[in-house]
Amino acid sequence: MAEGQAYSKKVMDHFMNPRNMGEIENPSGVGTVGNAKCGDIMRIYLDIDDNQVIRDCKFKTFGCGAAVATSSMATELVIGKTVQEALNVTNKAVMEALDGLPPVKVHCSLLAEESIHAALWDYAKKNNIVIEGLEAPRVDIHEEERQE
Ligand code: FES
Numbered sequence: 001m002a003e004g005q006a007y008s009k010k011v012m013d014h015f016m017n018p019r020n021m022g023e024i025e026n027p028s029g030v031g032t033v034g035n036a037k038c039g040d041i042m043r044i045y046l047d048i049d050d051n052q053v054i055r056d057c058k059f060k061t062f063g064c065g066a067a068v069a070t071s072s073m074a075t076e077l078v079i080g081k082t083v084q085e086a087l088n089v090t091n092k093a094v095m096e097a098l099d100g101l102p103p104v105k106v107h108c109s110l111l112a113e114e115s116i117h118a119a120l121w122d123y124a125k126k127n128n129i130v131i132e133g134l135e136a137p138r139v140d141i142h143e144e145e146r147q148e
Contacts, residue, residue, distance in 0.1 A: 007065075007069075007101075008100055008101075011065075011101065014069035014070075014072040014098065015066075015068050020056075020072065020075035020079075021059060021060070023045055023058055027045040027119075028047055028123045029120060031043065031044050031114075031117065031118025031121065035107065035141050037107075038063070040108070042059065042061045043059065044057065044058075044059050044075070045058045045059070046078075046119045051082075052083045054083065054086060055079075057079050059074070059075050061111075063108070064105070067111055070095070070108055071111070071112050071115075073097050073112075076097075083123065094112050095109050111141060114137060114141050121134060
């Protein structure tokens with residue numbers, strides 16, 4: 001990231017032209033996570049095929065620019081991956097793909113990771129499968145931040 005510039009070009013691009021924004025009808029899984037501190041909310045929809053590959057992913061974010069950019073990038077990163085591989089799309093991976101975020105905006109990328117996990121959890125529950133390493137989603141990530 002260039003010095004003196006708060007957001008990378010990629011963040012600005014995904015903020016101005018978000019990819020995969022919207023809804024999926026009859027999704028395989030849907031997850032909604034909020035952060036009570038800033039009031040932002042993110043929802044992720046997943047369309048998963050019979051081989052547990054993510055065919056499509058869409059998002060709706062009621063939140064700041066960094067949250068929009070991270071959701072947009074996160075959807076791009078999970079499409080085409082198996083549900084197991086999608087667990088590797090952590091907030092760190094999303095931030096790296098965006099060439100970084102300012103420190104005060106790191107929590108925004110956590111919303112993306114958590115809402116993907118929540119959508120995967122929903123899918124796993126509906127289909128009675130276990131995704132190894134996936135933990136029950138938190139509805140509000142602010143709780144976690146406070147404990148840090
Ligand atoms: Fe809340 Fe960015 S300020 S998600």
